Amino acid sequence: MKKNTLSLSLAAMLLLGLASCSKKDITPAPNMTGSGTSNPGGGTSNSGNAVVVDAPITTSTTWSASKQYLLKGYVYVRSGATLTIEAGTIIKGDKDTKGALIVEPGAKLIAIGTATKPIVFTSNQPKGSRNYGDWGGVILAGNAPVNTLVGGNRPTIEGGPTTQYGGTNATDDSGTLQYVRIEFGGVAFSPNNEVNGLTLAGVGSGTTLDHIQVSYSGDDAFEWFGGTVNAKYLVSHRTFDDDFDTDNGFSGKVQFGISLRDPLQADQSGSKAFESDNDANASTNGPRPRRCSPISRPSGPF
DSSP states (O other), X not given: OOOSSOEEOOOSEEEEOOOOOOGGGSOOOOOOOOOOOSOOSSSEEEETTEEEEOSOBOSOEEEOTTSEEEEOSEEEEOTTOEEEEOTTOEEEEOTTTTOEEEEOTTOEEEEEOOSXXXXXXXXXXXXXXXXXXXXXXXXXXXXXXXTTOBTTBOOBOTTSOOOBOOOSOTTOOOEEEEEEEEESOOEEEETTEEEOSEEEESOOTTSEEEEEEEESOSSOSEEEESOOOOEEEEXXXXXXXXXEEEETXXXXXXXXXXXXXXXXXXXXXXXXXXXXXXOTTOOOOSSOOOSOOOOOOBOOOO
C-alpha cells in the first residue's frame, strides 16, 4: 500500500527490534497424500488428493494434517465459527480464482504449528512454476479500533473481499497463528487495492501472532490496518513490495522481525522494509499510530 507519508527503507537484509510506542530455488511444501473425504465446513469437493474449499465456513471446523486443502476463490470464516488447522497441514491457494482465506470479525483461526511441523499456505502450481501472487493470501479481520471508522461506518478490506472490520474492542481475539508459512500469495489488483501475504485488519491484542514467515508475496508480506495486535518473530522473505506496513492507526507492537530482499525484485512505487502511515489522506483521525518505532541492528547488503 503506497502513501506519501512516513516510510523507512533499508535494502537487502534488516533485523528489526520494533516496539511500536531466483523464485525457482525455494523448496516448496512437501507433497502429501490424503483421501480428501472429510467435510471441513462450507462447500467442499475432492480434487485429486486435496479437499476443495470454495464456500463460507459457518460452523467450527478442524482441518487435518493427513489431507491437503485447496482454497478456491474467497473463502470466508464467518462470525461465530472457529477454523482449527493442525500442525503440519498444507493449504494451497488456487491460482485461477486467486483463492484466499478470510477470517471475519467474530470468527477465529487457530493455526498452531511447530518448528518441525509448520502449517504451510502455498500455491497450487507445480514445483518450479510457482510465482509471486499466485493466490490471494490470509486475511484476519477483527473488532479493534481503526482510524477509518467514521460515523459508525466500518471500512472494507482492500482487494475485493466484502468483509468490514474495526470497532471498539481493543482486546478482540481473532485466534492464534504460530509457526506458519505463507508462500506465493499477495495480489496487487490496482494501487491501494491489494491482498497481502498476511493482512491484519482491526485485529485486537487478544490475538496471538508469532513465528510467521511470508515468502514471495506479490504485494506486502505483512500489513496492518489499524488494530492493537502484538506480533513477534516475523520473517519476510523476498517479497515484491513492502516487508512490514502499518496503516490506519495501528497501535500494537512488532518485535523481532527480519527481512531478506531480492535486489532484482521491487514494486514500481518503491518497496520498503518498513512503511508506517496514519491513513491514505494523512488525516488527524484517531487512534493515532504509535510514534516510537526504533529499528535496531540494521545490516546488509548480503
